[in-house]
Amino acid sequence: MSCQTEKNVSKYPSTVGNIEFDSELDDADFKKCIPEKLVPIQYYQGNQGFNYRGEKIAIEEKLKRENIFSKKDINGYFTVRFIVNCDGKTGLFRGQHMDSDFKEKNLDQDLENKLLLFTKSLDGWIPKEMKGGVKIGYYQYLTYKIENGKVSEVLP
Template sequence: MKKYPATVGDIEFDKKLDDADFKKCSSEKWRHFSFQYYQGSKQFSYRGEKIAITEKLKKENIYSEKYINGYITVRFLVNCEGKTGLFRVQHMTMDLKDSELDAELENRLLQFTKSLNGWMPKEIKGLKVDYYQYLTYKIENGKVSEVLP
């Protein structure tokens, strides 16, 4: 019988995808629980806020040669030290149907997301906690037109 994750949406370690050096570091109290990005402080927990990410993305000039439209979401865990890991990618058409848009573009956006090093640790009730974060890249005509949330 397969063991269920501690909470719905938990990302399980996969040795083919994940860095073995990345560690969750929740306290004993929250050992089996990772929070979502919206729990704890309600602000976007990145140094320079979302605008810093969009400015860095513009400098990287990441785009697709293909005329594609849709969404590429990268979801990951930020540990109590502000380090990131357990990255997962999901892709959708504009009408939210699962569809690979452009594997090269997805990989470039994944690498870009992994390169972001301004994530801030969160505290809940005085304890530093791990939390899930995501970035959704809206793709229009092969270019990122918006970064969500």
């Protein structure tokens, strides 16, 4: 037996679904606005509804104006998950693509890049507030349902 103790370092984040900073993907100036040991809450926590100016319909209308589509006849889903901080700024974007059977599959890299850039361009996010008016960050996601190469629905 030894008196030495080993420091256990987990390869898993402190909370399932945490998005950890990646210097190759993320803006170093983005701040989560929360104490180091706390994680942002999820988009559905609290009673403030969909926290975007103009609600989800504003996002759908902007997407329609942008006319983003694929030249390929593809079907599936592309989800972008990110953090909205206490100032309403967004960062730490992560994408996931799936076919219509929810199996991981590359759909169309060009379309995915356009949808990621579109999501990053959305600037109407509203911070959530805790009791006492303290603004906090939260995880948000948008899933784009793609049918025949076009976005047919934005979820949630």
